[in-house]
Amino acid sequence: MALARGKSSTSWRRIREAGCFCVNVLSETQENVCLAFATSRADKFAGIPWTPRACGVPRLPGPPPPSNASCRERTTRATTNW
Template identity: 85%
Template sequence: MDRAQTFDSRQFRSALGHFASGITIVTAATSQGAVGFTCQSFTSLSLDPPLVALAPGKSSTSWPRIREAGCFCVNVLSETQEDVCLAFATSGADKFAGIPWAPGACGAPRLPGALAYIECELSGAYDAGDHELVIGTVLDIETRPGKPLLFYRGGFNRLEV
């Protein structure tokens, strides 16, 4: 059935902005050094086997390097890491300048202060409009106490409990 679209891209973006999401930094270690990007399009996918999904934009200059590495770490940001989020959201900058990190099990950077580290092996990447849908097989995890940094309706928010 062919249905006409009754909304524009601005309305679509606004509607999706009503869904609160956590914020992550996806990182990898490459022969050219550490690479990473801010990603709020992240979700759990399967418990058995343990899989996650993320959706980097096709315009990303960091994602191709991470894809080539084949192994990546999803750093789930805490409510105190707005500055880290913004640093990794900047295109063309040295995103790791002034940000310490330690290599995880597969060498991908783990950022201090993150609530969780989810290290993955790339299982597949699929065309999805102006993004790719990426599936990662979880290899290692670590969690810490704290509250997440949230994104809602175009801005940072904190969980009030």
Template identity: 60%
Template sequence: MSLPGSGAVPPREIDPDTMRKVLGHYPTGVVVVTAVHGGEPVGMAVGSFTSVSLRPALVGFFPDSSSTTWPRIREAGAFCVNVLGEDHQDVCRLFATRGADKFGALSWEPGPTGSPVLRQAISWIDCTLENVQEAGDHFLALGRVVDLSARSGGGPLIFYRGGYGGLRLAS
């Protein structure tokens, strides 16, 4: 059985720059995914994080296959998703920079899995790595939630059309 419209349009190669430009019109939250590998904290900025399931509690993110940090997080087998606040553009840029001393000026504490929970984060989700699937030039990393918490404070950091901002809800 085929779905209506399936196969009606043959697949074509989409230009990556066009894809990035068009999808840039969709706002995304910004998180830092952290872990401990070889006794050292590691982390990376991620703009593709999502809730997947409530039962069981699962979350997911999509690390780039060319990331040098992702293999260390994968090998650690556990990670913490740190949701950045609207005033944490500098933290995002730090974790997006290859080779930077990402934890030198930041305070953190180990979460239940041992993964770093950034004190700057407005919320955090500590996970064990449940599953990894290839997804084009990225991976889909699924995490089983071990513990999580939200702190009071401002709104989330949002990435939209190549820039950062906050979220203002209508009252």
């Protein structure tokens, strides 16, 4: 899996510092969650229920079950084929 973040991402610092993150796959009924995470607001989890996983990262309720992931390779710059 690749995690592509924007240069101005405010979430990336937290992921990098934690060294791990949780992959939550959203269902079609969770559009509100998707929209909440697609913003640049400071607290993306405000009003969204979650529980901490073993390494402290957030797990969202509902199927399918999430997967833990860790940061192994870091690419500082990537380009597209535009």
